[in-house]
Amino acid sequence: MSDKPVSLITPPDGYNDWLAELKQRIHASQQRATFAVNRELIQLYWQIGRDILERQAEQGWGAKVIERLAFDLRAAFPEMKGFSPRNLKYMRAFAEAWPEPAFVQEVLAQLPWYHQLALLEKLSDPESRCWYAYEAIQHGWSRNVLVMQIETRLLERQGAAVTNFEASLPKPQSDLARESLKDPYRFDFLGLSAESQERDVEEALVRHVTEFLLELGAGFAFVGRQVLLDVGGEEFFLDLLFYHLKLRCYVVIELKTGKFKPEHLGQLGFYLTAVDRQVKTDLDAPTIGLLLCKSKNKVVAEYALSDKSQPMGIAEYKLLESLPTELQTGLPSIERIEQTLAEVKNGPEM
Known part of the structure; x- marks a missing residue:
């Protein structure tokens, strides 16, 4: 058995190429997992928002029901974030802004939740929201870059x-x-x-x-x-x-x-x-x-x-x-623009 540290052992021929390939596979797998988690989160938030809208419209529930719902959901799922009254109101606004489930599943589910909030808060026109959503997906904008593009009227x-x-x-x-x-x-x-x-x-x-x-x-x-x-x-x-x-x-x-x-x-x-x-x-x-x-x-x-x-x-x-x-x-600084935000895991606490 060699006494050399593992890092000093000379790998066999072809090992480095194989290692590089494995790294690429792992990275791609991590990206797919993150994307899948985000897709589920966005669809869940949209469904909760749609349910709130429907029940308030059909059964006349007032705004207080959101506070009660936030209390009960956080009690049932203490390990999960994102069930504050404020975020539940955002879910309702999200479902109201995007009534078509197919568009949410096929397009918006590609963007993290904080991107969705930027589109809701910064834009009132549905066509503009769609345009910026597609651009953010195509160019891989962070949330800060998306906000900057909206505020500087890129469209x-x-x-x-x-x-x-x-x-x-x-x-x-x-x-x-x-x-x-x-x-x-x-x-x-x-x-x-x-x-x-x-x-x-x-x-x-x-x-x-x-x-x-x-x-x-x-x-x-x-x-x-x-x-x-x-x-x-x-x-x-x-x-x-x-x-x-x-x-x-x-x-x-x-x-x-x-x-x-x-x-x-x-x-x-x-x-x-x-x-x-x-x-x-x-x-x-x-x-x-x-x-x-x-x-x-x-x-x-x-x-x-x-x-x-x-x-x-x-x-x-x-x-x-x-x-x-x-x-x-x-406008954000370049440090903020280049910072990668962990916007998916567990959802945001609003």
Whole structure:
């Protein structure tokens, strides 16, 4: 028998690959178990809420019955959380907001309970709730990210940039490209004043690239800042270069701290040509340009784009001073955004 510690014993050939495979299986099994527990919890809460609604409507039970129900359920299941009067009222509101059991089982059961509460508390329109629910599922948003997207009005901003994609890109890429851009972009996390210069904004965005990528949306990957391009022996620098994984193309972002001017598109078009010829491969789609400016005249922007054959978009960006006061103080920090919440096990105690 070897006296070596177990950690120092050399494993046989193929062991490391097998161990990696086992880890993946275990992780996947844990995810399925968590998902199954969450699905059961969401359906249980919806059924309790539906029962409360029906009995109050049919038998005239008042609000006091919820307090009595909370007392009895906690007495019967002391090890379980989530049966406070407040949470029972949320269950009733949940069932009232989503009357279709099939939608609850097939869609909403994919989201933890705290996500459901955010949708109920932050939104009153059923269509908006549906949109944010689908987006949260598709992109794997945490509860804090979901709240931030709602409070910064992502739905209203999504696909709102002025672009020429319909004329310059084939479908369905043109539709996907349009939906990938917003207007305006919120850079409140930079803590910069409205008088900040282009280089200040650019440097701050790179320092806070995690938040910047979150604001850009799903699919964007950071390539570099002040990317050097040599054209005819002269040096040119791109403000910011990204790659969009869904569009399969490079995205050049240029910053302008003033109002949009048509001549800005000439510089952006030059950069797109340079990237297409020097960086893009045959497997990549045509490079897209996004001009971010402090303000723009929409009609002027539409006119300026109308004769451009390269895919471009124009959008505004807002710094801290441009945000409403309630959003300046209400948005979560990146630490809160990145924190993983244990929102499923045993349910919440409200």
